[in-house]
Amino acid sequence: MKKIFSYPKSLKNVPTHYCPGCGHGIAHRLVAEIVDELGIREKVIAVAPVGCAVVAYDYWDFDCCEAAHGRAAAVATGIKRARPGNIVFTYQGDGDLAAIGTNETIHAANRGENISIVFINNAVYGMTGGQLAPTTLLGQKTATTPEGRKAGSEGFPLKISEMLARLPAVKYIERVSLHSPQEVIKAKKAIKQAFLNQVNNLGFSLVEVLSACPTYWDMPAKNALDWIRDVMSKEFPLGRIK
Amino acid sequence: MEERIIISGSGGQGIMLMGKILAEACLKENRQVTWMPAYGAEVRGGTAYCMVVISDEEIGSPYINEADILVSMNEPSLYKFKKRLKKEGILIVNSSLLNKLSAGRKARNAYPFSDIALGLGNIKVANMVALGAYLALTKKSALKKNILRVIEEIAPPDKKGLVEINKKALLTGAQLVSPHNARTQ
Amino acid sequence: MAKSKILMTGNEAIALGAIDAGCRFYAGYPITPQNELTAFMAKNMPKAGGVFIQAESELAAVNMVLGASAAGARAMTSSSSPGISLKQEGISYIAGCRLPAVIVNVMRGGPGLGNIMPAQSDYFQATRSGGHGDYHCLVLAPYSVQEAYDFMFKAFALADKYRNPVMILGDGMLGQMMEPLQLSDNRKTGNQKPKTKIWMLTGCRGRKPNVVKSFYLQEGDLEKFNLTLQKEYRLIRQNEQLYEGIFLKDAKIIIVAYGTMARIAKGAVKKLRKAGKKIGLIRPISLWPFPGNIFRRLAASPKRLSFLVVEMSYGQMIEDVLLSLNGKSPVEFLGRSGGGIPSEEEIINKIKILMK
Numbered sequence: 017m018k019k020i021f022s023y024p025k026s027l028k029n030v031p032t033h034y035c036p037g038c039g040h041g042i043a044h045r046l047v048a049e050i051v052d053e054l055g056i057r058e059k060v061i062a063v064a065p066v067g068c069a070v071v072a073y074d075y076w077d078f079d080c081c082e083a084a085h086g087r088a089a090a091v092a093t094g095i096k097r098a099r100p101g102n103i104v105f106t107y108q109g110d111g112d113l114a115a116i117g118t119n120e121t122i123h124a125a126n127r128g129e130n131i132s133i134v135f136i137n138n139a140v141y142g143m144t145g146g147q148l149a150p151t152t153l154l155g156q157k158t159a160t161t162p163e164g165r166k167a168g169s170e171g172f173p174l175k176i177s178e179m180l181a182r183l184p185a186v187k188y189i190e191r192v193s194l195h196s197p198q199e200v201i202k203a204k205k206a207i208k209q210a211f212l213n214q215v216n217n218l219g220f221s222l223v224e225v226l227s228a229c230p231t232y233w234d235m236p237a238k239n240a241l242d243w244i245r246d247v248m249s250k251e252f253p254l255g256r257i258k
Numbered sequence: 259m260e261e262r263i264i265i266s267g268s269g270g271q272g273i274m275l276m277g278k279i280l281a282e283a284c285l286k287e288n289r290q291v292t293w294m295p296a297y298g299a300e301v302r303g304g305t306a307y308c309m310v311v312i313s314d315e316e317i318g319s320p321y322i323n324e325a326d327i328l329v330s331m332n333e334p335s336l337y338k339f340k341k342r343l344k345k346e347g348i349l350i351v352n353s354s355l356l357n358k359l360s361a362g363r364k365a366r367n368a369y370p371f372s373d374i375a376l377g378l379g380n381i382k383v384a385n386m387v388a389l390g391a392y393l394a395l396t397k398k399s400a401l402k403k404n405i406l407r408v409i410e411e412i413a414p415p416d417k418k419g420l421v422e423i424n425k426k427a428l429l430t431g432a433q434l435v436s437p438h439n440a441r442t443q
Numbered sequence: 444m445a446k447s448k449i450l451m452t453g454n455e456a457i458a459l460g461a462i463d464a465g466c467r468f469y470a471g472y473p474i475t476p477q478n479e480l481t482a483f484m485a486k487n488m489p490k491a492g493g494v495f496i497q498a499e500s501e502l503a504a505v506n507m508v509l510g511a512s513a514a515g516a517r518a519m520t521s522s523s524s525p526g527i528s529l530k531q532e533g534i535s536y537i538a539g540c541r542l543p544a545v546i547v548n549v550m551r552g553g554p555g556l557g558n559i560m561p562a563q564s565d566y567f568q569a570t571r572s573g574g575h576g577d578y579h580c581l582v583l584a585p586y587s588v589q590e591a592y593d594f595m596f597k598a599f600a601l602a603d604k605y606r607n608p609v610m611i612l613g614d615g616m617l618g619q620m621m622e623p624l625q626l627s628d629n630r631k632t633g634n635q636k637p638k639t640k641i642w643m644l645t646g647c648r649g650r651k652p653n654v655v656k657s658f659y660l661q662e663g664d665l666e667k668f669n670l671t672l673q674k675e676y677r678l679i680r681q682n683e684q685l686y687e688g689i690f691l692k693d694a695k696i697i698i699v700a701y702g703t704m705a706r707i708a709k710g711a712v713k714k715l716r717k718a719g720k721k722i723g724l725i726r727p728i729s730l731w732p733f734p735g736n737i738f739r740r741l742a743a744s745p746k747r748l749s750f751l752v753v754e755m756s757y758g759q760m761i762e763d764v765l766l767s768l769n770g771k772s773p774v775e776f777l778g779r780s781g782g783g784i785p786s787e788e789e790i791i792n793k794i795k796i797l798m799k
Contacts, residue, residue, distance in 0.1 A: 057647065061644045071658070076652075079652050081509075081510060081655045082655060082656035087503070087506035087532075087533070090502070090503040090506035091506050091513070093507050093510060094468070094508060094510025094512075094514065094518070095644065097494040097507075098494065099515075099645065119503065123503065282450055285448060297475065316709070318707050318711070319703075319707040319787065320706070321707075324788075
């Protein structure tokens with residue numbers, strides 16, 4: 017009999033700490049499946065963020081490095097330059113990548129570092145308790161915008177992917193979502209492309225993944241998925257950006 | 259025997275280079291030497307200087323509060339550093355860029371280094387004329403050979419044409435000083 | 444025949460020393476008075492088969508070093524005081540991840556933007572962990588261009604030995620000055636393959652995955668980790684105290700100074716000796732661990748001794764001297780900072796007052 021489906025080798029068979037309905041579990045698994053499918057598990061070095069995915073190395077079964085909050089792209093730069101033969105990727109949330117780490121992100125992209133970035137955008141800070149993120153939507157209530165985000169005081173949702181797409185050294189940027197099985201399949205295809213680009217030495221690739229945070233969006237998991245489809249993806253349109 | 263020299267002037271006069279060539283030549287004689295430049299914002303447009311200490315023993319501070327010798331290639335640098343020259347110290351000034359009255363007490367070591375350099379065909383070699391005068395005033399004729407070697411060595415391959423005029427400048431400077439003006443060491 | 448010496452600035456000597464010691468990864472950000480170091484790396488690191496990156500900030504630079512070190516490379520960064528403040532985040536993480544790395548601080552005046560003149564006012568920051576957490580950098584203070592070069596070999600060896608960041612603490616004067624330099628007989632030229640270290644990240648071929656991290660969330664884990672660090676620090680305190688002592692045997696007053704300040708102090712001591720004054724000098728070379736043993740030994744001797752600490756700060760290392768002597772000998776202080784450097788004459792005058 018032929019085995020057509022199994023638990024990914026690159027994913028440890030342990031329960032995660034993520035909340036019910038959170039997208040991180042799906043995104044972790046997609047990465048693990050892709051690493052297995054590309055046969056690069058023994059070459060991969062992941063850089064984990066500070067945020068809800070801080071202990072991603074407890075779930076992935078390959079080499080991982082911690083980075084301080086926001087510094088993942090700099091750490092990845094160091095690893096990749098020291099070991100160009102390895103496959104190096106960062107996995108970062110919106111606060112990590114697009115607030116405290118904006119500088120590191122932009123400059124790694126602008127240097128065209130041959131790394132892959134999985135950017136989880138859930139429009140809120142999760143680990144610290146649901147505060148305003150750079151990607152929080154206008155009107156969205158958070159712990160630090162109790163009346164909802166106002167453009168006049170907090171500015172607009174930051175479209176870091178569109179910003180990065182303007183840099184000549186950037187090879188590939190796509191925005192995907194995890195709000196339905198079809199979208200998850202598309203997300204996997206995009207993340208795989210980002211890894212393949214690195215395998216083929218094509219340069220900087222980033223996939224932005226719209227992901228649900230039912231806990232800090234204060235809604236049931238099903239509604240959170242619908243909210244991505246109906247509201248969030250209007251502000252952050254899906255598809256290939258570069 | 260330790261000698262502490264401040265070389266000063268303005269940016270573009272080759273002040274740093276003059277000190278470096280002197281330091282390199284002393285190294286060839288296996289002497290202890292330090293070279294300390296002015297750096298950062300200080301060298302933007304203002305006075306340029308470097309400090310050279312030559313010794314037969316381990317050198318303490320490379321920074322000079324009390325100089326045995328002060329070379330001033332322009333007037334502002336003379337004012338800036340003349341307070342640091344020891345009473346019995348030697349002052350060497352570039353009279354081409356000096357109001358005649360301001361040379362002060364040791365004006366006898368004032369020579370028109372820039373004019374002489376211009377006469378040789380390149381005003382930029384005024385520093386080597388001054389270095390030649392310094393060698394003669396401090397009776398370092400033995401060091402001359404090594405300075406000429408350093409000049410040859412440090413010239414970039416595309417600027418070898420400058421070696422001759424720099425050498426000539428050094429020798430011209432050395433001849434400016436009459437023997438009775440030279441310090442007995 | 445003795446090898447010929449070359450004339451070089453302290454900044455360049457540090458960079459060359461690092462490359463000769465096998466460092467093959469450098470990331471830095473421009474700041475005076477250490478720019479010659481970065482420029483030297485830009486020119487020479489690629490020739491040695493290494494990586495040079497001008498980072499977008501000091502934060503990025505030190506975190507690139509963290510990544511390169513995690514991947515097994517001999518890695519370093521350099522900066523001057525304000526930039527070193529920014530690097531503290533990364534240094535704390537490097538210590539927390541137990542990674543070897545070398546950080547060079549060519550000190551300038553502070554606080555704030557301060558100025559670019561030589562200073563020694565970052566002693567506390569260097570020796571008291573600087574960033575958050577219970578950690579230490581090993582700190583070496585070269586006082587000549589030769590030591591600036593030689594100490595890079597020592598720094599990388601110590602960093603590997605203890606899996607801990609090592610800081611080279613110099614100042615603007617040391618960085619900018621040129622002095623004759625004798626190169627090592629053991630220069631590592633050309634490509635250097637990273638030495639195999641069991642913890643390094645290489646991809647998990649033929650072994651279990653490695654994780655480099657400083658995060659210990661489970662109850663008790665962080666305390667256990669900290670105790671491991673403390674054990675290591677005890678070993679370092681036992682084994683790595685370095686100092687130079689001159690004229691200690693019959694000295695009545697011992698001057699204590701490190702780095703550039705010690706050069707000036709040594710000049711003063713020699714002059715005072717010529718004048719028949721019984722003055723000695725202790726030059727701490729390792730600032731952490733502080734060479735406290737020699738102070739304890741001297742204080743235990745029956746003769747009356749006093750100490751004069753001289754710093755280009757308003758009194759930082761003096762605290763380590765006081766702690767080491769534990770009240771057994773009187774300690775005086777002479778210090779200037781923010782551009783002022785205590786001169787030989789000032790030191791001599793201070794000694795004359797003390798001898799009255």
